Amino acid sequence: MSNNHSTSYNRNIKQNVYWVERDAIGIALYDPLATELNRFTSLSVVRTVTLYYYKKCAHFNTLDSTSSTMGEDCELPEQFHQYIVDKAIQKGYEYKPELIQMAPYFERKFEKGVKEGKMYANRGRISGTRHIRQSSY
Amino acid sequence: MKLQQMIDQVKKHHPDLGSNEIIVMLNDALDEFSARTLLLEEATQFDTVANQRYYGLKESILEIKSVDIQDEDGNDESIKRLIGRPKYRDLDNVQ
Numbered sequence: 001m002s003n004n005h006s007t008s009y010n011r012n013i014k015q016n017v018y019w020v021e022r023d024a025i026g027i028a029l030y031d032p033l034a035t036e037l038n039r040f041t042s043l044s045v046v047r048t049v050t051l052y053y054y055k056k057c058a059h060f061n062t063l064d065s066t067s068s069t070m071g072e073d074c075e076l077p078e079q080f081h082q083y084i085v086d087k088a089i090q091k092g093y094e095y096k097p098e099l100i101q102m103a104p105y106f107e108r109k110f111e112k113g114v115k116e117g118k119m120y121a122n123r124g125r126i127s128g129t130r131h132i133r134q135s136s137y
Numbered sequence: 138m139k140l141q142q143m144i145d146q147v148k149k150h151h152p153d154l155g156s157n158e159i160i161v162m163l164n165d166a167l168d169e170f171s172a173r174t175l176l177l178e179e180a181t182q183f184d185t186v187a188n189q190r191y192y193g194l195k196e197s198i199l200e201i202k203s204v205d206i207q208d209e210d211g212n213d214e215s216i217k218r219l220i221g222r223p224k225y226r227d228l229d230n231v232q
């Protein structure tokens with residue numbers, strides 16, 4: 001019986017595979033029994049592909065953009081907004097040599113936010129048993 | 138927190154900075170935060186083109202978690218990631 005989490009696979013069957021190179025995803029049909037030249041063939045029929053991925057947070061529009069509005073919301077969960085502000089404050093102090101000693105304080109606050117963010121991401125909004133991803137906090 | 142509130146908070150410390158400068162700083166912070174925490178996940182779909190092997194990825198994608206492909210019956214099947222790349226490239230139809 002097969003299921004979605006089966007880890008066994010047959011080395012003799014054709015299967016679709018993907019890989020990533022040069023900012024593009026490659027998709028091909030892999031035939032382990034074919035000659036090396038013909039082992040991978042591009043898909044000859046149209047198929048719908050779904051990508052699941054981690055993404056960057058959407059940027060705020062700058063004021064010269066036509067879609068700029070001060071009412072824009074940050075895409076991150078609310079509890080992390082303050083850390084984003086802390087990072088901007090840190091950068092501001094780094095541009096001022098006379099106040100640069102203030103920067104590490106806000107940097108530490110941001111680093112605390114990163115740590116909490118990783119924990120939040122690992123938790124996956126579930127309680128109890130959960131997937132643990134190796135990470136350096 | 139709205140953008141205006143974020144800008145106001147930064148301006149309390151840096152009244153000399155313009156709003157645009159602050160927005161650029163906030164955007165840099167968003168990039169760093171999302172890249173280091175991998176907090177935001179998303180899924181997107183596209184249709185393949187016959188005999189085309191490579192498809193460009195959106196700039197916002199940090200890491201691909203998994204890929205599904207629809208079979209003849211319309212079921213989405215997870216496909217395996219290849220370690221490395223094929224020895225022979227097929228660059229037909231690359232955009």
